[in-house]
Amino acid sequence: MEHSFGEDPGSGSFDKSRVLNVKPLRSLVPVFPTAPNVSSFSTPQGAAPFVCASPSGPFPNGTSPFFPFFMSDSQRPEQNTGGGVHNFGPISNAVPINSFRTPPPGRAGRAQQHSGFANGDTGSGSSRRVTRSRGPQGQSSAQTEDGYSENQNQSSECYDIDTTETDGKGKVGRPKRKAQKRTSSGGGKDINVPSDADVDKLVEKIQTSFNDTFGQTEGDRACVEYLTMVYDLFRRRLSQVEDLKEAVPGLSRRPDLRAGTLFLNKGIRTNSKKRIGSVPGVEIGDIFFFRMELCLVGLHAPSMAGIDYMGVKHTGEEEPLAVSIVSSGGYEDYAEDPDVLIYSGQGGVNRRDKELKDQKLERGNLALEKSTHRANDVRVIRGVKDPSTVAGKIYVYDGLYRINESWTEKAKNGYSVFKYKLVRMAGQPDAFRIWKSIEQWKGGATSRVGVILPDLTSGEEKLPVSLVNDVDDEKGPAHFTYTSSLKYSNPINLTVPSSGCVCLGGCLPGNSNCPCLEKNGGSLLYTANGLVVSQSSLVHECGASCQCPPSCRNRLSQGGLKIHLEVFKTKDRGWGLRSWDPIRAGAFICEYAGEVISPSKIDKFGVDTDDDYTFDATRMSQPLGVLPGDSSEAPKISFPLVISAKYSGNVARFMNHSCSPNVFWQPISRENKNESDIHIAFFAVRHIPPMTELTYDYGTISGDDADQRKKKCLCGTSKCKGYFYQ
DNA sequence: ATTAGTCAGCTGTAT
DNA sequence: ACAGCTGACTAATGG
Numbered sequence: 001m002e003h004s005f006g007e008d009p010g011s012g013s014f015d016k017s018r019v020l021n022v023k024p025l026r027s028l029v030p031v032f033p034t035a036p037n038v039s040s041f042s043t044p045q046g047a048a049p050f051v052c053a054s055p056s057g058p059f060p061n062g063t064s065p066f067f068p069f070f071m072s073d074s075q076r077p078e079q080n081t082g083g084g085v086h087n088f089g090p091i092s093n094a095v096p097i098n099s100f101r102t103p104p105p106g107r108a109g110r111a112q113q114h115s116g117f118a119n120g121d122t123g124s125g126s127s128r129r130v131t132r133s134r135g136p137q138g139q140s141s142a143q144t145e146d147g148y149s150e151n152q153n154q155s156s157e158c159y160d161i162d163t164t165e166t167d168g169k170g171k172v173g174r175p176k177r178k179a180q181k182r183t184s185s186g187g188g189k190d191i192n193v194p195s196d197a198d199v200d201k202l203v204e205k206i207q208t209s210f211n212d213t214f215g216q217t218e219g220d221r222a223c224v225e226y227l228t229m230v231y232d233l234f235r236r237r238l239s240q241v242e243d244l245k246e247a248v249p250g251l252s253r254r255p256d257l258r259a260g261t262l263f264l265n266k267g268i269r270t271n272s273k274k275r276i277g278s279v280p281g282v283e284i285g286d287i288f289f290f291r292m293e294l295c296l297v298g299l300h301a302p303s304m305a306g307i308d309y310m311g312v313k314h315t316g317e318e319e320p321l322a323v324s325i326v327s328s329g330g331y332e333d334y335a336e337d338p339d340v341l342i343y344s345g346q347g348g349v350n351r352r353d354k355e356l357k358d359q360k361l362e363r364g365n366l367a368l369e370k371s372t373h374r375a376n377d378v379r380v381i382r383g384v385k386d387p388s389t390v391a392g393k394i395y396v397y398d399g400l401y402r403i404n405e406s407w408t409e410k411a412k413n414g415y416s417v418f419k420y421k422l423v424r425m426a427g428q429p430d431a432f433r434i435w436k437s438i439e440q441w442k443g444g445a446t447s448r449v450g451v452i453l454p455d456l457t458s459g460e461e462k463l464p465v466s467l468v469n470d471v472d473d474e475k476g477p478a479h480f481t482y483t484s485s486l487k488y489s490n491p492i493n494l495t496v497p498s499s500g501c502v503c504l505g506g507c508l509p510g511n512s513n514c515p516c517l518e519k520n521g522g523s524l525l526y527t528a529n530g531l532v533v534s535q536s537s538l539v540h541e542c543g544a545s546c547q548c549p550p551s552c553r554n555r556l557s558q559g560g561l562k563i564h565l566e567v568f569k570t571k572d573r574g575w576g577l578r579s580w581d582p583i584r585a586g587a588f589i590c591e592y593a594g595e596v597i598s599p600s601k602i603d604k605f606g607v608d609t610d611d612d613y614t615f616d617a618t619r620m621s622q623p624l625g626v627l628p629g630d631s632s633e634a635p636k637i638s639f640p641l642v643i644s645a646k647y648s649g650n651v652a653r654f655m656n657h658s659c660s661p662n663v664f665w666q667p668i669s670r671e672n673k674n675e676s677d678i679h680i681a682f683f684a685v686r687h688i689p690p691m692t693e694l695t696y697d698y699g700t701i702s703g704d705d706a707d708q709r710k711k712k713c714l715c716g717t718s719k720c721k722g723y724f725y726q
Numbered sequence: 727a728t729t730a731g732t733c734a735g736c737t738g739t740a741t
Numbered sequence: 742a743c744a745g746c747t748g749a750c751t752a753a754t755g756g
Contacts, residue, residue, distance in 0.1 A: 254738070257745060264747090291737065295747090303747050304735045330736025346736070363749075364735090383736085393738090729754075734747105741742080 199241065199262075205629020206230055207266040219271040222718060224281035224297050225660075227270055229686040231296055232289075232585040233627045235259040236533045243509040243528065260292030260303070271298020274310040276323050277377045277400065284399040285431040287582050287689045288381075291326070291395070299397060300324040300381055307346055307364025314374075320367040321376055322403075325422075328383030328393060332411060338424070338433035341380060341401065343368075345418030348411070358416045359408075365418050372403040372420065380422060382432050386582060394582055396435065396689070399428040434691055438580045442564070450569075457482045457650075461561045465651055469569035477567070477575045480613075481648040484560060486679055487595045500546030500671055507542060507554040516542050516554055516671070526556045531586030532683050535625040535664055538639075539681075543671030556588050557668050557681040563589055565694075567654050573714050576693045577654040583688040586625070589663060592652040592680040594645035613645040613653040615680060617667060619699025619725070624664040624685045639667050641678050652682060657724045658695030660717035662688050665696055701725050 210230070214223040238255035263269060271279050279298050294300040300308050306326045311318045327333050331344035345365040349356055359365060371378060377400040386394045401422040411417040440446045450470030457465050460482050467476060501507060501516045509524040511517060517524055519540035525533050530553070532539070542554045550558070564580040583589065592615045617639035645653035655663065668679045682696065701709065706725065713724045 253740085254745060256738080261746065292746095301748075302735075303745090304737055305748080306736045308748095326736070328736050333736080344736075347734085349734095727754100727756080730752090732751080733749085735749105737745085739743095 199238065202234070202237070202627065202629055203262045203266055203268075206234065206263075206627065207268055209628035210268045214270070218273075219280035219282075219298060221281045221283070223270050224286075225686060227268070227296055228288075228293055229585060229625075230268075230627065231259060231263060231293060232686070233534055233625065233630075234263070235290075236527055236531055236586055237627060237630065239527050240509070240523065240533050243524070256290040256292055257303075260290070260295065263292075263296055269296045269298070273298075274301060274308070274323055276310075276312070276321065277379075279379070282397060284397055284429050285434070285689045285692075286397045287687050288395040288397070289584060289687060294326070294381060294395060299379060300326055305346065305364065306330070307367060309364060309367030309371075319370050320363075321374060322364065322367040322371040322378050324379035324381065325368075326381045326383065326395065328395070329385075332417070335382060338430075338436055340424070341382070341422040343420045343422055344411075345420070348415055348417060356413050356415050359418050361418070368403060368418070368420050369406055372406045375402050377402060377425065378422065380424075384432070384435050388581065396432055398424070398432040400425045431689075434689075438690055441580070452476055456567060457484070460484050461650075463561045463564050465561070465564075466566045467568075468566055471569050471571055474569055477654070478612075480646070480653070482650065483593050483648040484650050486591065486593050486643065486677065487648075488677060489596060500544070501542060501548055503546070503548040503552065506548050506552035516540060516546060516548075519669075524553060526553050527586070528553065530556055530588065531584060532556070532588070532625070532666065533586070534627055534630065535623060535666055535683075537667070538678075539666060539668045541668055541670050543676070545671060557591055557679060558670070561590060561651070563587070565590070565651050567651065570656070570693065573656050575654050576656050576695075577651055578691050578693050579688065580690055582690055583684045585684050585686045587684045589682040589684060589694065590650060590652050591668075591682065592643050592645065592665070593650035594643040594648060594653065597642045597644050613649055615643040615645065615652070615665075616699070616701075617641040617643075617665070617680060619701055621697040621699035624661065624697070625683065639678075641667065641680065643680065652680075655682070656693065656695050656715075657698040657713065658715035658717060659697070659713060659721050659724070660715065660719040661696045662686060662692070663694050663696040698724050698726070 210227070214226065235255045238259055239253070242253045242255055270281065275298075282297050282299050288294055288299075291300075291303050295303055302308055306328065307322055308324045309320045309322045312321045325343055327335050327341055327343055329335075331346075333344055334340075334342035345359045345368065346363070347365065348359040361369060368378075380398045380401045382396050382398050383393045384396055385392060401424050404421045404423050406418065406420045408416045408418055441448060448468070450468050451466055452469055452475060453467040455464035456467045461484055469475070499515060501514045503511065503514055503516075507514050507516055507524065509517070512522065525536065525539050527533060540554075541557060542548050542552050546552070548554070563583060566578060566580060567575055568578055570576040579589075594613070594615070597614075618641075662685050663682050664685050666681050666683055668681045670677050670679060682694075688694065695715065709725045710723045711726045713720055713722055715724075
């Protein structure tokens with residue numbers, strides 16, 4: 001994050017008339033596939049511009065049908081990827097080679113019992129020779145570097161010291177969960193949710209896909225992004241499965257842990273070798289919502305413990321050194337200063353009888369002590385409070401620190417505790433500091449450089465959206481009217497009339513009598529905490545004629561802004577959109593507001609070539625937010641809806657294009673008596689740290705004038721195609 | 727050099 | 742309040 005978020009005591013009031021005519025970046029043109037096809041969006045009588053169809057049809061003539069939700073993999077036609085780049089690589093049905101691996105002698109019998117993940121060796125397979133380095137006699141697989149010099153260069157080097165690196169097959173013997181009851185909830189309906197056997201198949205598909213794409217690479221940015229995205233997709237899918245099961249006492253619902261272990265056992269992970277210094281592909285400022293995520297990307301291996309360390313050889317003697325710590329509020333740390341962290345050692349409390357005692361200089365504490373003297377880099381992950389999550393905590397990777405001093409002191413409870421003073425290395429991009437700044441902005445105590453408007457929505461949204469320019473002196477984008485809603489010039493008649501639900505307490509998963517869920521293939525497509533499970537062709541939400549309350553889970557996109565956004569001036573791409581709040585993968589961000597342009601209007605008046613702010617759902621783009629191999633996987637296809645936000649619109653009109661986007665769009669149908677509106681909702685592809693620009697893929701078009709709409713892409717990502725279509 | 731068993735960890739969610 | 746999963750450690754067994 002190269003922006004500076006300084007204070008500006010001067011900027012306060014603002015004259016709206018100074019929002020000038022600035023040539024916006026986007027010059028979009030409404031696009032329809034081809035002229036002859038336009039008519040296909042209308043019924044023969046020309047009454048409805050498009051038809052809202054249930055997953056199984058019917059479809060208007062000439063329109064490509066949505067892929068049915070229930071289609072099995074063998075039934076599904078070839079994915080149309082629009083000729084674009086394959087992000088995920090081909091998903092094959094072939095059994096991965098290592099599935100045929102002979103189990104080690106003496107373990108075979110046992111391993112076989114756990115059908116699911118018993119044989120989960122890692123994809124990197126044979127090269128993963130594991131030796132344990134234990135104690136002084138631990139024979140480690142050599143290390144030439146001593147790695148202790150004060151030299152900065154050493155920091156990013158990977159210590160080739162062998163640590164106890166589980167290879168995924170080692171720990172199968174532990175008794176796993178008991179045999180699970182099969183769900184069969186609801187009325188025995190065919191529910192669009194996989195069984196446990198399906199889950200196992202799904203993991204194998206993910207494994208294949210992961211190995212195909214990243215099998216050779218160990219830890220680059222693309223790999224880390226893919227891994228975290230797929231992990232959370234899978235986790236959301238599992239939580240959807242859990243949702244359908246009756247609560248079994250003695251069986252807790254921890255989809256995060258289950259997804260994590262399945263991934264680890266299948267080798268769906270990266271940077272599994274411990275190292276001192278930065279981790280390839282993980283960037284300072286990256287955020288995580290589960291400890292398992294830290295483990296999967298190689299940032300911090302233990303699933304619970306706060307101190308990660310490894311044995312490092314130094315002049316023949318091996319000693320433990322700390323590689324990373326997690327400060328998450330469980331101890332009496334001092335973590336207010338963005339550059340200094342006073343960290344407490346671990347231990348001192350018996351977990352079972354909660355008996356308190358002095359901390360001992362062992363394990364993590366010992367490693368931190370050694371690292372104090374060796375002055376090696378230690379990665380710091382800070383837990384920050386986040387009221388929006390149930391856990392109330394988010395982990396932020398704050399980069400490399402060094403331990404300046406260590407001491408012991410008496411804690412409030414009277415027992416002695418180790419304390420370590422960690423100081424952040426200079427020259428690293430801001431991470432935790434940004435969180436502290438935002439905290440202050442929210443408190444309103446300080447003003448900020450470059451704030452043009454504190455709320456450009458003028459109260460139209462529940463949350464203010466500030467307009468900020470801290471790069472030049474432009475005073476704002478071209479004038480427009482802020483509206484939070486989507487306007488249809490003509491109501492749309494449903495071909496299949498349907499009534500709303502009567503779920504007075506809100507629609508709940510497993511209710512086979514809810515007509516709204518039925519439209520979604522029998523399942524609720526949103527998790528309990530308001531995340532979309534995955535991208536699909538169309539999500540049916542509850543609407544005006546439903547009797548469920550506004551808080552119903554199936555009305556996720558209807559509550560207006562829940563995330564604190566701001567419109568800001570980018571360095572070279574005009575105005576853009578970013579968020580003060582961290583955004584979880586799958587979280588709803590906003591919808592695309594504006595005016596629906598009917599195809600007939602376009603026929604009559606021709607294409608408005610000057611409309612710079614248009615959303616075009618007919619375009620093709622890569623599927624994002626879709627789990628490889630998921631039975632509910634629905635590739636993104638064109639959708640006959642074009643929205644103009646030139647004269648009126650909301651924050652979504654400011655979202656720029658990226659070839660490696662962090663946001664995807666999703667058509668949503670809202671039932672309304674005998675009418676139905678299609679809305680376009682935006683969801684996060686992956687976790688998005690605060691103040692990161694939000695972008696989506698504008699998609700590709702074909703046709704005679706496609707070349708004219710090609711614009712040079714400035715997204716700057718490694719996957720950049722070099723152009724995009726305005 | 728492996729394997730199985732035990733333990734506690736600045737988890738996280740249900741009650 | 743407590744299930745859950747892992748890495749670290751320990752003891753026992755096999756070459």
